[in-house]
Amino acid sequence: MPEEKKQVSTKPAAAPEKTQETEEKAIALKPLRFSAAPHLRDADNVPKIMWDVVIATLPAVLAGVYFFGFYAVKVLLITTISALFFDWAGMKLLGNRGSLFDGSAVVTGVLLAMNLPSSAPWWLCVVGGAIAMILGKQCYGGLGNNLFNPALVSRVALLIAWPSAMTTFYKAGNIFSQVTAVSEPTPMGVMKVEMMSNGTVIAAKGISIWDMFVGNIGGSLGEVSGLALVIGGVYLLLRKRITWHIPVIYVGTVFLMTGIFYLINPDKYINPVFHVVGGGLLLGAIFMATDMVTTPVTKSGMIIFGIGCGVIAVIIRLFGSYPEGVSFSILFMNALTPLIDKVTIPKPFGAIKEVANG
């Protein structure tokens, strides 16, 4: 074996490839893949997460279509298409990484549509999609880099720019009889007007809790049915796309705080159940406050985030001039998220013990 001899001389083997050539028992191998450990990866990926959120919105979307018929379909389609287009345009314009098919633009589009009234004109939907994707997402550098929830940025911008278009809600009908374009204030709106004008909540008390829970009320097209939203939330929980922390603590804080006010003065403040199902709280808590990108990563951070959202939403609802405080509360806490992340960095393994000993 002269070749073999050469290889095992005192001279260092020149290069790994050479060793392979001269190796007596070299097994012919195709070029091998070479990479750093770990060599196994979980099968989950970002598109799967995003499409799961889209699936989770389906019950509420279908409820919206049921109650508002064609109007809801129109808003959903235009908003989603607009979001996709402007996401693509923003990526091209700003040179950001990302893919149109990772589902993130669809999630934002659908969530934005769920936050719009079914009466929204087509141009409002188009502008909404543009604001969400360009100002809310791509300006920050694209997926994963935005500080605020893009759908909420857009919703609030539209609310300030076109307040009347954003607060004209159609009366819920159902898709099988004709849905008429008759407007009806939301339960939260009814309550606010009453509170502001004469400091009572008598008319608001007349609205059936059951109607509010199933969604037979005026409101944004995705927020009306608490039942459908909860079904979507349970799906997200089961698929481990969200944890219970933010939704439960957010809703719990609102329930607790409004409950205290209700006990103090039931004539002036409405009961806490009304607060939970009467407005956008469930939509916000289950879908908007659980957006991974704009919320804390640690459990303790999530708890702080949930409490903060709850407190701000209640303060705006009870003492502010807007009937609804959910969007503002989440955006406010979004701004605090980097700070929350920073203060809730977990103590590394073993660190606590060291402090105790030292």
Place this chain on the structure above:
Amino acid sequence: MIVLSKRTFRGGVHPHEYKELSEEKPIEKAKIPEKVVLPLSQNLGAPAKALVEVGAEVKIGQKIADAGGFVSVPLHAPISGKVTSIGNFLHPNGHLAPCIVIEKGDGPQEMELKEVKGWEKLAKDKVLDAVKEAGLVGFGGATFPTHVKLSPPKDKPIDTIILNGAECEPFLTADHRLMLEQPEGIVEGLKILMKITGAKQGIIGIENNKMDAAKALADTIGDDKDIKVVVVKVKYPQGGEKQLIKSVLNREVPPPPGLPMDVGVVVQNVGTAVAVYEAVRYNKPFIERVVTVSGRGVKESKNLMVRIGTLMADLVDQCGGVTDDVDKIIMGGPMMGLSQFDLTVPAVKGTSGILIMRNGDTQTYEEQTCIKCGRCVQACPMKLVPNMLVKLVDNGRFEEAEQMNAMSCIECGSCSFACPAKIWLVQKIKYAKAEINARRKKAS
């Protein structure tokens, strides 16, 4: 006695196990190789210093390289034959490293094991010497010299020895088979380890997917009150030293430079325990170990008793060769093991497995953007925040990464495994650790 532990460490992941490929296969003696390639650096710390020259005839078990310092171990000839070369060859870590090459000769190829008289009553330092002279390093893969681990400073009393039989890496079954087939060696080894360190308690930690091994060990232990088997949850990285201590004893090892001895514990692999026993009783040096050869790319998965320095090609041959669509070869487990260029690399003291992976068995992806899902944070068994660390590393902010405890990382890879955006988390943290170490060296 078997104790089921309800406690476990926080974090971790659950990769598919793939242990069924080889867990039923009894340990088989590998053929004596025609040639062995022995890197001088097979242990953590200083490399060994060669004692032989090219052309020297060596006998099996003969010391061919001496320890290069305190944190170093000697090296022994795993076969009888002739030293044909001393030079640079491919090491499993991917570098060319100085190696001694021995070609098989006519001498005996099996060690003659003679019992050391009065081995049961040897003094502590004599036992330690035997361990050191045998060239023992940890069998788990980190290859830390065993005698160093067994020589804690006086102010750090050891009360417990934990034998690590968790074997949490997918595919690997070498420790599992060893526990089933040589429980006596393991228990005897544990007793010796307890004696050297003065530990009152001995614990063998096993994941609950290996109940047969737990039972075999418990039967061997019998009525001994000081030794017990503790069964812990299947979860990667349960076999991490610090994680196992947490799961078994509920003690947390302080962050680096903290060591298990700071909480009164020494952890050794079950394979190391057998080697310690054989070193003390028979003066048997570290010349062979169990290696799992597995993966869908090899015809038949096996657990082989392998002479150190045997080339991977020889071992794969004995398993029926490889399939045509081999895509990746890993030395070690799939979570922490090293990717290899080819099969001319020798099995070394720290080699617990050789995995031949076919197309699609392993995954590498392009990085996508972080969506801050927090899965790496939940997965990290050291309670680090990998996504933030990696953002710092990406921007070259190593000081801040150090402040965020980058050095605590045990490089288990759970974060990278869990990441849905396929970001190279552990890889970048490893890079940060190397960079921080280099800067510390420069500063001192």
